[in-house]
Amino acid sequence: xxxxxxxxxxxxGYNKTVTVxxxxxxxxxxxxxxxxxxxxxxxxxxxxSTNNNTFSDDDYNSMASPLNRSFAGFMGGLGLLCVxxxxxxxxxxxxxxxxxxxxxxxxxxxxxxx
Numbered sequence: 233x234x235x236x237x238x239x240x241x242x243x244x245g246y247n248k249t250v251t252v253x254x255x256x257x258x259x260x261x262x263x264x265x266x267x268x269x270x271x272x273x274x275x276x277x278x279x280x281s282t283n284n285n286t287f288s289d290d291d292y293n294s295m296a297s298p299l300n301r302s303f304a305g306f307m308g309g310l311g312l313l314c315v316x317x318x319x320x321x322x323x324x325x326x327x328x329x330x331x332x333x334x335x336x337x338x339x340x341x342x343x344x345x346x
Contacts, residue, residue, distance in 0.1 A: 235279040236261035240271035247274065254282055 233254045238261055240248045248271065255261040258276040266273050322329070 233282045234261075235282050237277045237279050238262060238265040238273055239275040239277075240265060240269055241274050242271060251279070 233256065236252045236255055236258060238250050238252055240250065242248055248269065250265050250269065252261040252264050255264065258278070262273045262276050265271075
C-alpha cells in the first residue's frame with residue numbers, strides 16, 4: 233500500500249492538495265480523490281510506501297529523524313538554554329570585552345609602529 237498526494241483543480245483558480253493513504257496505484261488514488269471532492273485531478277504524486285505496522289503521522293518522518301521526539305525536544309531546549317546563557321554573559325560582562333578589544337588593538341598598533 234502507498235500514500236499519494238493528489239492535486240485537484242478548483243473553479244476559482246486555487247488548487248487543492250489532498251493526501252490519499254492506502255492505495256495500490258496512482259489510478260486508485262486519483263479516482264478516490266475525484267469521487268470524494270468532485271474536482272478534476274491535475275496530478276498524482278507518490279509520497280511513500282505505507283506500512284500499517286509502523287505508520288506514523290504525516291509531520292514525522294522516522295528516516296529523517298533518528299532520535300525520538302522527546303529527546304530531540306530536550307536537545308533543542310538545551311541548545312536554547314546555552315544560547316541564552318551566552319547572551320546573558322555578553323550583557324553582564326560587556327565592559328570586559330570592550331577593554332580586551334581596546335587592549336588588543338593597542339598592542340597590535342604598538343607592534344606595527346616598531
